[in-house]
Amino acid sequence: MKVPTALGARLTRIRRIRPGGSIGIIAPARSDRRTKNLTKRLKPGDIAIIDHVDLDRVSAEALVNCGVSAVLNVATSISGRYPNLGPQLLVEAGIPLLDDVDPEVFTRIHDGELVRLEGNTLYRGDEIVAKGSPQDTESVEAAMVEARAGLSVQLEAFAANTMEYLKRERDLLFDGVGVPDIATRIEGRHALIVVRGYHYREDIATLRSYIREYRPVKIGVDGGADALLEAGYRPDIIVGDFDSVSDQALTCGAELVVHAYRDGRAPGLKRVHDLGHDAVIFPATGTSEDVAMMLADDSGAVLIVAVGTHATLEEFLDKGRAGMASTFLTRLRVGGKLVDAKGVSRLYRSRISPWTLLALAAASLLTIMVAAYSSPAGQVYATFLAARWDAFLYWLTGLFT
Numbered sequence: 001m002k003v004p005t006a007l008g009a010r011l012t013r014i015r016r017i018r019p020g021g022s023i024g025i026i027a028p029a030r031s032d033r034r035t036k037n038l039t040k041r042l043k044p045g046d047i048a049i050i051d052h053v054d055l056d057r058v059s060a061e062a063l064v065n066c067g068v069s070a071v072l073n074v075a076t077s078i079s080g081r082y083p084n085l086g087p088q089l090l091v092e093a094g095i096p097l098l099d100d101v102d103p104e105v106f107t108r109i110h111d112g113e114l115v116r117l118e119g120n121t122l123y124r125g126d127e128i129v130a131k132g133s134p135q136d137t138e139s140v141e142a143a144m145v146e147a148r149a150g151l152s153v154q155l156e157a158f159a160a161n162t163m164e165y166l167k168r169e170r171d172l173l174f175d176g177v178g179v180p181d182i183a184t185r186i187e188g189r190h191a192l193i194v195v196r197g198y199h200y201r202e203d204i205a206t207l208r209s210y211i212r213e214y215r216p217v218k219i220g221v222d223g224g225a226d227a228l229l230e231a232g233y234r235p236d237i238i239v240g241d242f243d244s245v246s247d248q249a250l251t252c253g254a255e256l257v258v259h260a261y262r263d264g265r266a267p268g269l270k271r272v273h274d275l276g277h278d279a280v281i282f283p284a285t286g287t288s289e290d291v292a293m294m295l296a297d298d299s300g301a302v303l304i305v306a307v308g309t310h311a312t313l314e315e316f317l318d319k320g321r322a323g324m325a326s327t328f329l330t331r332l333r334v335g336g337k338l339v340d341a342k343g344v345s346r347l348y349r350s351r352i353s354p355w356t357l358l359a360l361a362a363a364s365l366l367t368i369m370v371a372a373y374s375s376p377a378g379q380v381y382a383t384f385l386a387a388r389w390d391a392f393l394y395w396l397t398g399l400f401t
Helices: 005-009 057-066 086-092 137-149 151-175 200-206 208-214 224-230 267-274 288-298 313-318 324-337 341-347 354-374 376-398
Strands: 015-017 023-031 047-050 070-073 097-099 113-118 121-124 127-131 133-135 190-195 217-221 237-240 255-260 280-283 303-307 338-340
Touching: 057 086, 086 097, 086 137, 133 137, 190 200, 190 224, 190 288, 200 208, 200 224, 200 303, 200 341, 217 224, 217 288, 237 288, 255 267, 255 288, 288 303, 288 324, 303 324, 303 341, 324 338, 338 341
Parallel strands: 023 047, 047 070, 070 097, 190 217, 190 303, 217 237, 237 255, 255 280, 303 338
Antiparallel strands: 015 023, 023 113, 097 133, 113 121, 121 127
């Protein structure tokens, strides 16, 4: 897995050479037990302190994008349950990663406090605050090999979760029972569903000509709404529990669909009401990503283009939770309507290329010139232009004689 050069170039490190030639990283430390919340506060050069078992790829990409100088994980980044992709991404980006750090580091270090990381030890001044197990390319690869050896157990658990979800939600999956009515018209149109996941920035960039030509209904899933705003698009619908979307997105004028639990509880609804807006409630067991796909499908979308969603078995397992079984079944329900953004960018080309426009403009200009020269008025005008050209040449020649 190759790390994009742009990501590696954004890493900002503050280093100081210690006596004896060792190198320490001196930077502010910021901590949070939820990596998703921490990435909202991180600044380039910070040392991130997390508590994340089986660090997934999306979280690791967010840390790399923030430009952290090191990551200290209170938990084990690769537990061996399945081959998660996050640690490999961090070490390939050149970011020091320490596992099994003393959990008391959360109480010992204040947020934003300047600390020094040297080897496997974190210092406050000359005081040792915590120690951990450093991870490198070799240790991560060895852990990944062991994780892949036990992959069959995870596949069996994934299959069991899939069957359980099918029993609970078969009416929703097969007949669309429970899908709410929305005000935004989707029937007969394309739907673009954006999740702030795998390579979402690159995918949106490659779809610009597609979006301009087809004008699909833009659906942001939680933070995917902010991804659309960052790219210069206003979402038409925002779906999710609204725990990772900004107030700017929620108040941009999009229709809001709150993903609720099956028992009707909708934690995100209070936030919507506090902002002075109303929302449609969609009770479902699966993920918000699944809710968005079922909503678009049931509302009559002829094509659903997915950005940043999970597409491969490795990505399904990398999420590391039973709820991903619903995503697998949702894709079976949507069927041939669903296209990954990477496939669209490879298959789709604008119907009108720049060369075609240039040729059309040249042909139009030539047609106008021929028509003008063929008319009496055109011949008079051409004689006038020729006389003016001769006068210009005579004046120009006179400058050098």
